[in-house]
Amino acid sequence: MNDGKKKALWSLVLVVLIGLTIYTIIGSNKSFTLEGFVTYVKSASFGWIIAAFICMCGFFVFEALALQVLCDAFGYKRPLKKSLVYSSSDIYFSAITPSATGGQPASAYFMMKDKIPGAVTTIILLVNLTLYTVSIIIIGIICFIARPAMITNFSIISKIMIGVGICVQFILLTLFLLLVYKEKIITRCADFSLKILKKMHLVKSIERKQEKLKRIEQQYKECARAIGDHKKHIFFALIFNLLQRLSLIMVSVCVFIGVGGTKIVDAFVAQGFVVLGSNSVPIPGAVGAADYLFIDGFGHLVKDSVSIELLSRGISFYCCIIVCGLITLAAYLFRGLKGMRRKKRC
Numbered sequence: 001m002n003d004g005k006k007k008a009l010w011s012l013v014l015v016v017l018i019g020l021t022i023y024t025i026i027g028s029n030k031s032f033t034l035e036g037f038v039t040y041v042k043s044a045s046f047g048w049i050i051a052a053f054i055c056m057c058g059f060f061v062f063e064a065l066a067l068q069v070l071c072d073a074f075g076y077k078r079p080l081k082k083s084l085v086y087s088s089s090d091i092y093f094s095a096i097t098p099s100a101t102g103g104q105p106a107s108a109y110f111m112m113k114d115k116i117p118g119a120v121t122t123i124i125l126l127v128n129l130t131l132y133t134v135s136i137i138i139i140g141i142i143c144f145i146a147r148p149a150m151i152t153n154f155s156i157i158s159k160i161m162i163g164v165g166i167c168v169q170f171i172l173l174t175l176f177l178l179l180v181y182k183e184k185i186i187t188r189c190a191d192f193s194l195k196i197l198k199k200m201h202l203v204k205s206i207e208r209k210q211e212k213l214k215r216i217e218q219q220y221k222e223c224a225r226a227i228g229d230h231k232k233h234i235f236f237a238l239i240f241n242l243l244q245r246l247s248l249i250m251v252s253v254c255v256f257i258g259v260g261g262t263k264i265v266d267a268f269v270a271q272g273f274v275v276l277g278s279n280s281v282p283i284p285g286a287v288g289a290a291d292y293l294f295i296d297g298f299g300h301l302v303k304d305s306v307s308i309e310l311l312s313r314g315i316s317f318y319c320c321i322i323v324c325g326l327i328t329l330a331a332y333l334f335r336g337l338k339g340m341r342r343k344k345r346c
Contacts, residue, residue: 014096017287018318022310025291029306040259040307048258052315055254058247059316060324063087066131066240067107070124073233074226076116085110088327095321098282104129106328113335123226128237130176135242136279137169139249143272150269153300158293161277168280249275251316252294256301259308263301270297290317 026032064083071078086107094103104125111121144151151159195206227234249271256267274297278290291309299305 014284014287017284021288021291024288025295025306025309032306037307037310040304041311043259044255044311045258048254049315052251052254052258052312053319055247055250056315056320057323058250059244059320060084060087060091060327062240062244062247063090063128066128066237066244067124069233069237069240070128071111071116073230074116074120074124076114076120078114078116082110082114084327085331088324089331092321092324092328095317095324096284098284110331126176127227127234128241130173131234131238131241132244133169133172133176134238135245136275137166137173138242139245139272140166140169140276143269143276146265147269150266151273153270153297154273154293155296158273158277158296161281161289161293162273165276165278165280169276245275248316252298252312255308255312255315256298259302259311261302266301267298270294270301273297 061084064080064087067086068078068080068083071083089110090103090107092103093106096102108118108121108125111124112118116124151162154162249268252271252274253264253267257264261267271294274290274293277293278286281289283289291313294309294313295305298308302308
């Protein structure tokens, strides 16, 4: 199956998952009606709903700014409109593929088309992914400090998801630091594992894989050098990553205030825990998992947790991927038309 068919398949899977999730959420609440939901949305403060949409836009704008700063650090200055394509393609394909595996390759495609070398692109995306992980950990720490007892409001399933999410983020960060600063330890362990697998006849030829390990080791060496040489740019990229995560959390907070909620800090912390618990779920867009965590967390703050979940998630996720998908499609079509014009001139 080629890459295009895989992406189309995962897009279909996402649509099915969304349909099943919404059906399950609505079906589990017998008092929910479409008319009641429309009335609920109409009763919300228009200004705060607009603020929620602005925060949603901040999710892909702040990532664009982070990537722009990192590109600039390596001497590849790119306008914000190009960085928006990098971030939008990352967010869209991360949403439709399991464990967000399709995001970085899509972003890398546009970056390399803009004449940023593959090696530099890999390092930029690797650093940005790490800063994204660090920002989630920072927000998690803030949530635990602000409302340490609030975790008890979640069900046992949610607590397990949040616990797993925290562990995964710390493991990813530790692995990155080891790869960057102690890359030989990781590559030697990987090489040793390959030799064992070969003896067990589970791997036929390890020469190519060993060469790949050497290339990976070199990439991480260059990454460590880049971090050391561009600390100022790394710091600003971290700030933008942190603002990216905060902007998404603030979508739910704005909606919460818009429907009459008053416990703003509690809403922020609840959404922070939702992010921690859903971020590492290997489901496209964490569909289902994020919805369950949201209803569970906000069930102690509002009477109608289903309606606020549908409204908040509708803005923060569904509207976001639609906008990012349209930006990505427009960029792809524009690039194709540009290529056709060049051929005609030749």
